[in-house]
Amino acid sequence: MAEPLVIVGKGMAATRLVDELSQRALGRYSIAVIGAEPRLAYNRVLLSPLLAGEIGVPEIELKPAAWWGARGVSTFYGRAVTSIDRAAKSVTLEGGLCLPYARLVLATGSTPLKPPFPGIGLPGIATFRDTADVEALRAQAERGARIVVIGGGLLGLEAAYGLSRAGGKVTVLHLVDRLMERQLDAEGAGLLAHAMNKRGITIRLNAATRGFVGTDRVEGVELADGSVVPADLVVIAIGVRPNAELAKAAGLTVNRGILVDDRLASADASIFAIGECAEHRGQVYGLVEPAYEQARVLAAHLTGKEASYAGSLLATNLKVSGVGVFSAGDFEAGADDEIVVLRDRAAGIYRKFVLREGRLAGCILVGETSGALFYLGLIRSGQDITAIRADLPFGEAYCVREAA
CATH class of the missing domain: 3.50.50.60 (FAD/NAD(P)-binding domain)
Structure with missing residues (x-):
């Protein structure tokens, strides 16, 4: 039975x-x-x-x-x-x-986290987590609402992209000095912010929320510096x-x-x-x-098999506001690590590789994410990549040719 x-x-x-x-x-x-x-x-x-x-x-x-x-x-x-x-x-x-x-x-x-900021109970303050949220947010965005998204991490940027595409006038407020700080370094984050700006999304960094203002519903977000960002809708996406x-x-x-x-x-x-x-x-x-x-x-x-979970290598591979983003492993280099970078600002491409003792420790791809799974495999395997170091930024086809 x-x-x-x-x-x-x-x-x-x-x-x-x-x-x-x-x-x-x-x-x-x-x-x-x-x-x-x-x-x-x-x-x-x-x-x-x-x-x-x-x-x-x-x-x-x-x-x-x-x-x-x-x-x-x-x-x-x-x-x-x-x-x-x-x-x-x-x-x-x-x-x-x-x-x-x-x-x-x-x-x-x-x-979703919803910190007890002053005014948090005002109508018009929402989160972005399920299909019910999507239906409510889309109705506002399609009317061209001024929308403030609090949070410049994965969830916040996904919300910002969707709301902007649906017709909203979107501003992203982020507490620290760069977007997606857990997945990107300063240069990669800067390139992503520039791409989002070109798509009509305003990015404000080092923007600490103090609370919300409004009477019958939210009318703006007050920042720690005393300024107020007008808003018809606020989406909290801070984790x-x-x-x-x-x-x-x-x-x-x-x-x-x-x-x-x-x-x-x-x-x-x-x-x-x-x-x-x-x-x-x-x-x-x-x-x-x-x-x-x-x-x-x-x-x-x-089902009776011997199996154990030892943890996961964190990797992110997605499109943020239509921009390809991939991040895996230790992308912040240590004192003894080597960094290989390919950048083309005009094309919106940034590729960074952190090499540690002849092995790939981590990488960031922004704008062009082809080869992401290949790089993830190199990080997971820990194999020596000295022979393909020069061709690493150009993808699997070049590396395989060099290795052959």
């Missing part, structure tokens, strides 16, 4: 886990997937082009309803889990339904925090996220966590690829 496996959360991590399990041992588990949003699982990475009107809602769905049914998965959408009873090995949903489990996987994701409250209430160990070991198990050996809600070796990952790697490891473990 199939063991009951309950997955709380129906995002990208949960979907990949079901996919991996169905490929490895279809029918071994009786799977139930529970999600608070009342719709099929979808790709959050595509929310920006959805906001921009470049794609439609059907195009962001991860799997059709028939896919879930063909794998015997019971889906409970629009119904959040309210509690976990570890002693009884069951979860309770809104409305009172109780589901038993032999194994429980928490893939509850994260929620996320793991959804770990359910786990904490159940008595599991929680730091920033739900603490898991190399098998992705929590303090309770029958409860696991993957994706943005999980904390592994002190690291909480906010990117898709680590969640997918965790899903693969957990699926192997749940």
